């Protein structure tokens with residue numbers, strides 16, 4: 001239920017944010033438009049025309065009902081935090097720790113995860129409060145470098161999946177902090193200023209604008225992280241931190257060129273100025289990812305003699321079938337994970353390629369090596385599959 005709610009809230013939040021961004025960039029300035037108007041836009045949707053104007057209001061013009069957009073963000077964050085606790089902190093923090101990476105004490109791991117979330121927000125907020133007005137470029141460089149350093153740090157302590165999720169929660173919390181601590185207060189000030197018939201405090205609105213641009217750039221990377229549980233090859237790779245950083249650069253890069261595409265007043269940049277740079281930044285990230293994922297840092301013991309099927313069955317029975325069977329004996333998994341069953345000879349053979357991928361190449365199976373598989377056994381599985389996976 002939480003995952004579902006998280007997804008729905010996330011779609012509403014990011015969807016809103018993207019629509020408003022697009023809208024802002026497509027506003028048309030009218031000839032002789034009033035001093036308070038910032039432009040108009042016509043849209044067609046669900047059976048009629050929308051005539052939207054972005055503007056400031058005179059004191060007496062405050063509408064009775066004013067729609068704010070903050071609860072979508074709030075519910076995404078709250079459901080995300082609940083998921084973090086449920087999936088990664090509970091069950092003795094089994095999802096957070098991978099003994100083959102770092103055998104951190106479970107309580108310490110949870111404490112590290114929680115404090116990293118708060119500390120990240122505090123540092124980011126202080127950096128932008130101190131440098132945001134005077135030297136935003138320096139603030140941006142510092143924030144990005146610290147984010148990348150944090151990702152590397154997480155990868156040294158947490159399991160692969162938790163490294164990605166921890167990064168996601170840090171980013172999501174920063175974005176939520178931006179909404180509630182900077183953007184909403186600035187909007188409240190705008191409403192107060194309008195009611196009082198005075199100018200809005202310009203520094204507040206400048207800061208809100210900055211933070212809202214940060215959130216905009218972070219959406220694509222964050223969405224990738226939300227789905228990263230499906231990319232075992234990325235999360236469990238020995239260089240998973242580098243993969244994540246490359247995806248973030250590619251994602252934010254594409255967002256950047258989408259952002260600069262519309263210039264307002266119905267004008268669009270020429271295709272060479274946004275489309276090809278966007279393709280190039282995506283291609284850069286993909287090429288770099290292909291190079292990184294080819295680096296095979298995990299070794300297996302070489303096995304010189306052919307491995308009989310009987311031996312393979314033995315290995316699978318002791319190391320895999322505790323989870324991958326019709327009725328798993330594992331204490332966490334009560335049904336075969338990913339629907340994969342390896343409890344008959346034929347099932348082992350049919351899944352030989354997948355077994356090789358997960359137990360030999362990526363070595364993210366057995367799950368957290370819960371059943372203590374040895375490098376020698378991985379070597380035996382490899383030899384059997386490479387010899388043609390014969391029964």
Ligand code: HEC
Pocket residue numbers: 232316319320321322323324330333337338340354355358359365366367370371373
């Ligand atoms: C402690 C439980 C556990 C053990 C033991 C275990 N697995 Fe898994 N396995 C999982 C879970 C959970 C998933 C789903 C999450 C994922 O794909 O990472 C999974 C997924 C897989 C998949 C991907 C299936 C698909 O269609 O996506 C393969 C292949 C696999 N395991 C092979 C193995 C092999 C081979 C072994 C033994 C060497 C093994 N597993 C031992 C828990 C386990």
